[in-house]
Amino acid sequence: MKNFADLLDRLSYSPSRNAKLRLMADYFRTTPDPDRGWALAALTDGLPFSFPLRRTLGEMVARRMDPELYRLSRDYVGDTAETIALAWDPQPATGAGAPLPIAGRGRGWEYQEDTDRFHAALNRSPSRGGEAGACGERGSPRLGDIVDELALIGRDELGARLEAWLDELDATGRWALLKLLTGALRVGVSARLAKTAVAEMAGFAVSDIEEVWHALAPPYAQLFDWLDGRGPRPNVIDAPVFRPLMLSHALEDADWAALDLDRFWAEWKWDGIRVQVVGARGAMHLFSRTGDDIGHSFPDVIGGFHFNAVLDGELLILREGHVAPFNDLQQRLNRKGIARRQLDRFPAHVRLYDALLLDGEDLRELPLSERRARLEAWHARVRPPRTDLSPLIDVAAKDDLQQLWRRTRDTGIEGIMLKRRDSPYVAGRPKGLWWKWKRAPLTLDCVLMYAQRGSGKRSSYYSDYTFGAWREGEEGGRELVPVGKAYFGFTDAELLEIDRWVRSNTTESFGPVRAVAPELVFEVAFDAVAKSTRHKSGVAMRFPRIHRIRWDKPAQEADSLEALVALIGR
């Protein structure tokens, strides 16, 4: 636990990606199994548990600290878990809240004797640890042991066990353990960065790790055996697991100008969600683009599948051959139970465009044109229900394609994909092979209403903006109603200007949020707008971002809610 705690501590203070990679690679290189595997789990997909700690911590503090001293400490530090980690007195008899035993003290003490006694007291306390202290004697618990116990522990036992661990750990260890238990490390490391560190430690590419990742489970003994040259590469060819996706780049004007259309083909960019269909060992899975298995939400789709393949496609709601708006698909996502009615009202469908594996054969090294031919033949033979193939767009001239692209919004299509005919299926986002050419966004002039401080690098800036559109107020006159929230789309220099504007136009503060005078207009870009019962305005923007800051535009001339409602379905 000590090494892991020190790692988290260093990561939390290190702004540079390279420094983080090196810290993690050093840790993975020098830490034994299974501790490093659990650490990797904590830094990527998370540990298989988390505990709501609020009450437990409150009870523990009440047992172990003087309430007034705790209150003053909490006020000063500003964070409960950190306050406990720092103020925790492993020996309740001699410090923090508990009064010291003072009896029969008088004058005439030998100073030296007092000093000796003092140092003896210091050595007793494990928090003095260091290399020479008593910490080593008691022994710091290992991450692996803690995880093993937590997996079995009942909620009512947690308090007592946690208290014992806190007694054994140093302040950094206590801080790290509390973070681990709440399941939110927040040390500025993405799952991919952690995998990259593991790869670099062993001289592999991160895509090598990602390829086998989903066939593995914490504490990843098989992975480290392979990386250390002690074991075979984990076999994933017939495993029912997610394979890393090939992603596309957004097409900019310059890319379009330089594009040799003869080497590419075009497909429609469907307005659904990207999925990977995996059939292996008799089981069927439907993975989202992040590798989450969402098959349980779509029994209507995977119930009819019986094949051995890994396919790439788009999950859509399809009615009589027509693609329904994205909002309909949303009705099927993130739901626990599935009602029959939902299945009937929102029938799901997978539109396929690529094949990674067919009947146990890995096709990813083959050119796209060859994979497509295999996919077509396979689909004609197997004929899985609720699927079809995404058609290729039959155009040869750039001008014609551009015409089609301009009309995509009218036809409810998200844009056009351009794929190089000879492209292998490469995990990640390789440059120059696949392009996405999204339809032009919708825009609306909105008025800034609230600004919230950001996090991390932006923690001193008001960088998250809630903006509104005008509507008729109940008592006549016009009022603003919030229609969306955005925190990107502007440059660093613009952020600085907005931040300054927010600070000098604040009308009210609520913690990290400031209400501002309704005077600054943002031109907001968004991909679509849909009805929503969860928002006061009755509508929800999809993917809103700040397109332009209209310093010049009077707020009274900003757009109305009706104008936004008129864009629904567009």
Next chain:
Amino acid sequence: MPSDGKFASWLRPDPSGLCCVPGGFHIDPARAVERAIITHGHSDHARPGHGAVLATPETIAIMKARLGPEAAGSFQELRYGEPLAMGGVTVRLVPAGHILGSAQVVMEHRGARAVVSGDYKRRPDPTAASFELVACDLFVTEATFGLPVFRHESDAREIGRLLQSVRAFADRTHLVGAYGLGKTQRLIALLRAAGYDRPIWLHGALEGMCRLYADLGVELGALALVNDAPDRLPGEIVLCPPSALADRWSRRLAEPLTAFASGWMRVRARARQRGVELPLVISDHCDWPELVATIADTGAEEVWVTHGREDALVHQIALMGKRGRALALVGYEEEGE
């Protein structure tokens, strides 16, 4: 418990600071006074312009070096442990363990003993005489780190973290912010004690005080100035005043990894505010357990708190069954630690 005001008749705060009335002197006054006893050389305790200054020889040397030889009308040295009678008060200076020359002021008057500790710490420090505990009736303490969250790590652990980082990031310069008087020299001595024998590089502002320490017999090993560096000092340790950490000055170094040695580094928000990559909890003040233990060990029935986080400490003193009083003396800074 003594009756109220046992000490009020002869020791009391006034606008200049803490005043010993029968002795006719102030201790670490914030304004210029006739006669001052100075506990140590930090600028918020040792101010210029007093008529006469009484202090340890080391403190006087530091004051003269920092403030000039004319900083006081006259200087009188008093060595540790030597008694001196001043208007019915017997005064002794005993080591406070804070920095070189730092002293507690022990005063005896009409059978009662008061100790004004100044700033103090109880951990061993190769650059300062160790704190001596003096049993007393009234103990006057600081409370810079007077909250239970302040529990300083062991020096060895923190120096170990620094050296480990130097090994792990051998291509970068480790730039360590440290207060120029006391902390800098202690850091150097701790590095030496940990076996680090490479030259330690200094920002120009730290040179003078290191030289004075060496003159006063504190062994610091090979030191060099960043201005004389042959390259960007990858893999080396550079010390600078805290204010230079974020300064353009550091651009001459190899992708500097910034560290800061201070008791404040215990709290994450404080370390983040400074943009520190490697916070080192190394302090020249007592942490909470040491404050509490010291108050207990003196046996004092009355405890006054000069400055710092006095709310929590006064509360703790009450829990210990003693009479506590916050003096809230102005003029003492704590950011420099």
